[in-house]
Structure formats: structure tokens, C-alpha cells
Amino acid sequence: MEGWFPRMNSRSMIFALAAAGLLSACQTAVRPNRPEPVAGNPTVPATPTTGTVPPVEGNEPALDLPLEAGIPITAASGQRRGEDVFLRLRGGFSAGACDAGSHAALWRKRYAQSPRAFAQHLENILPMLDFVSREVERDGLPAEFALIPLVESWYRPDALGAGGPAGMWQMIGSTARNHGIHIQSGYDGRLSPVESTRAALSYLKTLQKMFDGWQPTVMAYNAGEYRVLNAFKRNGSREASGEKRLPKGLSNITYDYVAKLQALSCLISEPERQGLVLPMDARFVPLEPILVDAKVRTLGQLSKGSGIPEAALRRLNPGFRTGRIVPGVPRLVLMPSGAAPVTVADTDAADDTVEPSIDEAAATSGAKTHRVRAGDTPWSIAKRYGLSIQQLLRVNNLGRKAVLRPGQTLKILP
The missing domain is CATH 3.10.350.10 (LysM domain)
Incomplete structure (x- = not known):
């Protein structure tokens, strides 16, 4: 998106697509910032596996689905089911996503070209999708906004894009700082699912006050609000439609952005249209931001006090780049709901008691x-x-x- 992404010429964009084999919102290559492997822990693989969906057309890059490492189901209490997430999303979608037109229909076909692989990816990201959708619902925003990280990065909190954008929401450093995200030695808030999500939703709320409807809001999120406002002025109308490619004068990437969100909304609302079976019965442990005691200095200490494997904590919180909870940044750590509240008494600091x-x-x-x-x-x-x-x-x-x-x-x- 404008302001969140660097400009790319056509040659560099084609190279990025060919190199990554990944379709993202702004067509930047996204690579995972892989966590350190942990030996002897079969429930937390050292590196995620990848399932590749074959292309629809001869020249269309494959949809590369990075399959997230799992969190042990015994890590916390209060399991949820996929149905909880998908019903919440359906209740917040705008009407008519499946009748959006041929542009969105094309993207439905592309996303669901391998229904089993796509459904498996949705199952893998359920904990994070649940967390973001609850944040969206809490802020009273359209549920389509919860799908933006799926378009941007396939919901990888550690995704690093070509040219500098990072995290699930693929923010560039300057704009992230403008929206209050902390970036300093040892910590990058763009990679924090908590800090980046709250900053992105705050920005979307600001845009929603400027524009009427979710489509012009996400157009502005992608292309920049002033570009959309200027397009409205040139067109003499504030009509916004990805299908009609209005307002005229925006990039095809921006029109595609709307179509992708409509396609994903339809796949979740009416999966049978594309022969998709959603993981409604899949169980997962919900995630919650936990304010960590000031004396807990590392994710390793947090692991010892909570019983959650350190590898899982680092995979959920890649913003703490070295595993150290550095001073001067938000001490919010995303953890499985029901995990033990950790104080210094639960960590190594209490070993001498x-x-x-x-x-x-x-x-x-x-x-x-x-x-x-x-x-x-x-x-x-x-x-x-x-x-x-x-x-x-x-x-x-x-x-x-x-x-x-x-x-x-x-x-x-x-």
C-alpha cells in the first residue's frame, strides 16, 4: 500500500513474483524470518513446511501457502473450534461478497484452485485469524479487514517483504513509526502481532472516517488516502468499486486488493461455491496478549514460568528479535489463552528461594x-x-x- 510499501517498477515486480512464487496484496515477495530450531520437541517443528497450490493459468504464479507450526494443544485451556472464527467473520462481512462480479470470481478461483491446501492453510492460521478477527470486532470494523493479513502475507507474523515491509500487515519502517510502532535494536513492532494489528486497525479506523464504505477505505489503505481523494476529485464522484475499477486512475493492484478481499469473504461465507470445506471442527487454543512482569527479561524466562515452549513463544512473538524483552517497548506478549500468569517468582530469578x-x-x-x-x-x-x-x-x-x-x-x- 502507498506509504506502507515502496514503489516498484514492473521489472522488479515481475522478478519478485518469479522469485517468491507468491501472490500478495502489493505483489512483494514475502519470506519468513525463521525462528531458531528446537531439538526434541515434535509439536513445534524447527521450520514450517510449505504447500504449493498449482497455478490456474500458464503464466500465473503459484499460490505458495506457508504452513504454520502448531502450538501444543496441551499448552493452555479453553479450546475453540474453527466454526467460532468463521461464524464471527460471516456475521461481520458486508452483504453480496459472492455477487461482486467476474473480477472477484477470478480471485476466488485462484485462491481455491487447490481446495484442500487452502483449507489446510486456514486451519493452520486459525489461532492468529481468531485473534485478529476479535480485535476487528472489538473496534467495530468490517470483518473484511481481518482478511487483510491473509492478502498481505498469508498471516505470517515474521514475514519480510522485498524492499523493506515486514510483518503480517507488511508495513515499511517510516509509516510504522508514524503510527506509533516501536522499532529499535532487538525489537521490531511490525513483527509483533499485537502491536502491528492494533496500529493497522487504528489507521483503518482513521481512514474509515474519511471514506464512506469499506471498499474506498481499503483502497486508501493500499494506495494512500491522498491518491484516492485526488482520484475522486478528478472523477467528480466518490463512487468506489473494485469490480468497476472506480475511481479511475488508480493502480490495478489497488482494484485487485478489493477483489481479493471480496473473494476471500465469499470463500468463507459460501465455501461450497468452490468445492471448499472449511475446517469448522478444527480445535485450537486461542491467543491473548499478556502484559509481562517488568522483571521478566526474556522469552526463555517466560517459557519456564508458563510451561509454553520457548520456540512457540518466539514464533508467536518474532518482534522480540533475539528473544530478549528489551526496555522501552510494549511488554505485551501473545500467548495461548489460559497460560499461567508469569511473574518473576516463576522464573530463574526465584531459583534461590x-x-x-x-x-x-x-x-x-x-x-x-x-x-x-x-x-x-x-x-x-x-x-x-x-x-x-x-x-x-x-x-x-x-x-x-x-x-x-x-x-x-x-x-x-x-
């Missing part, structure tokens, strides 16, 4: 073993039986990064 003996603590509960259920974490189990996390892990010979699985039996007494 005096702990009650395991015998004394467990004797209070009278339990000798605990069978792990979905939603259990080391923190929640330790709290239930009056133990510290260190005690629970030690008596069960578990490491700090251990992942609990439903049905697993833990010892409470030595």
Missing part, C-alpha cells in the same frame, strides 16, 4: 500421581498440588522445555 519439601507439599493434597488432561500445564499442575514448577519437573525427571501430553502420568510424591 526456599521451597517447601515435596513430601510436605504433596501431603496436603493426598495425591500420588496426576493424569495429564488437555489444557494442563506444568504451572497449573504444580499450583494444584502446592508444588513449585521446579519440584514437579525434578521429581518427574522432566526438562524445562518438556511438553505434556494428555494421558501422561506425573508423579506427585517421590
Whole structure:
């Protein structure tokens, strides 16, 4: 989008498309900022896999769908289903997305050319799509806005675009700073799903006050508000339509931007039109921004205190570039809902404190073993039986990064 993206000439744009094999909103190549691999943790793959959807036309680049690494279902309580997300989106879409015309219909065909791969990608991004759609709903904005990161980056919080844009919303540095996003050594708020989403939605709210309807709003988001206002002035009309390519004088990329959002809205509203089966029954752990205690300095400490694998925290929060929660930036970390509230007492800083003996603590509960259920974490189990996390892990010979699985039996007494 204008202001959020650098200008590209036709030659560089073609090169970017050919190199990346990816269709994004402004046709920039997007590459993931891959997290560090973590050995011995099968639920958090070291690198995401990729499923490629074959092209519709001979000259059309393939839709490259980066499949997100999963978050352990046992990481937190309060699971949701895909149906919750898709029904929320349907309730917030504008009417008539599936009747938008041939331009949007072409993009429906392109997005759903491999229905199973596209549905799998939707399932993989459900936690993040759920988070953003709830933020959109909270701000009273059209649900189409929750699909912008799907157009921009396939919902990759760590996406790095050719020429400088970054994050799910693909912002360039100067505009991100203008909208209050923190960028400094060790931290890039464009890669923070929380900070970037709230800044993008704030910008969209401002644009919505300037324009009547979601279509001119997203045109302005993509091309720049002054370009759209000048086009209105030249045309002598404020009519905006991606299908009719109005107002005249904007880039085809901007008209495509509207058509893509209409196509995605239709695929979610009426998936059967393209033979698509949405992952309505897929279960996932919702994500919530957590304000971290000022004494917690790294995502590693946060992992030890919450029971969430560090690799998952880093994948969800790539804005903390080195895993360190640097001073002077928002201390909001996106975590699975229901994860333990972490204070310094839960981390390494508390290792020197005096702990009650395991015998004394467990004797209070009278339990000798605990069978792990979905939603259990080391923190929640330790709290239930009056133990510290260190005690629970030690008596069960578990490491700090251990992942609990439903049905697993833990010892409470030595």
C-alpha cells in the first residue's frame, strides 16, 4: 500500500513474483524470518513446511501457502473450534461478497484452485485469524479487514517483504513509526502481532472516517488516502468499486486488493461455491496478549514460568528479535489463552528461594500421581498440588522445555 510499501517498477515486480512464487496484496515477495530450531520437541517443528497450490493459468504464479507450526494443544485451556472464527467473520462481512462480479470470481478461483491446501492453510492460521478477527470486532470494523493479513502475507507474523515491509500487515519502517510502532535494536513492532494489528486497525479506523464504505477505505489503505481523494476529485464522484475499477486512475493492484478481499469473504461465507470445506471442527487454543512482569527479561524466562515452549513463544512473538524483552517497548506478549500468569517468582530469578519439601507439599493434597488432561500445564499442575514448577519437573525427571501430553502420568510424591 502507498506509504506502507515502496514503489516498484514492473521489472522488479515481475522478478519478485518469479522469485517468491507468491501472490500478495502489493505483489512483494514475502519470506519468513525463521525462528531458531528446537531439538526434541515434535509439536513445534524447527521450520514450517510449505504447500504449493498449482497455478490456474500458464503464466500465473503459484499460490505458495506457508504452513504454520502448531502450538501444543496441551499448552493452555479453553479450546475453540474453527466454526467460532468463521461464524464471527460471516456475521461481520458486508452483504453480496459472492455477487461482486467476474473480477472477484477470478480471485476466488485462484485462491481455491487447490481446495484442500487452502483449507489446510486456514486451519493452520486459525489461532492468529481468531485473534485478529476479535480485535476487528472489538473496534467495530468490517470483518473484511481481518482478511487483510491473509492478502498481505498469508498471516505470517515474521514475514519480510522485498524492499523493506515486514510483518503480517507488511508495513515499511517510516509509516510504522508514524503510527506509533516501536522499532529499535532487538525489537521490531511490525513483527509483533499485537502491536502491528492494533496500529493497522487504528489507521483503518482513521481512514474509515474519511471514506464512506469499506471498499474506498481499503483502497486508501493500499494506495494512500491522498491518491484516492485526488482520484475522486478528478472523477467528480466518490463512487468506489473494485469490480468497476472506480475511481479511475488508480493502480490495478489497488482494484485487485478489493477483489481479493471480496473473494476471500465469499470463500468463507459460501465455501461450497468452490468445492471448499472449511475446517469448522478444527480445535485450537486461542491467543491473548499478556502484559509481562517488568522483571521478566526474556522469552526463555517466560517459557519456564508458563510451561509454553520457548520456540512457540518466539514464533508467536518474532518482534522480540533475539528473544530478549528489551526496555522501552510494549511488554505485551501473545500467548495461548489460559497460560499461567508469569511473574518473576516463576522464573530463574526465584531459583534461590526456599521451597517447601515435596513430601510436605504433596501431603496436603493426598495425591500420588496426576493424569495429564488437555489444557494442563506444568504451572497449573504444580499450583494444584502446592508444588513449585521446579519440584514437579525434578521429581518427574522432566526438562524445562518438556511438553505434556494428555494421558501422561506425573508423579506427585517421590
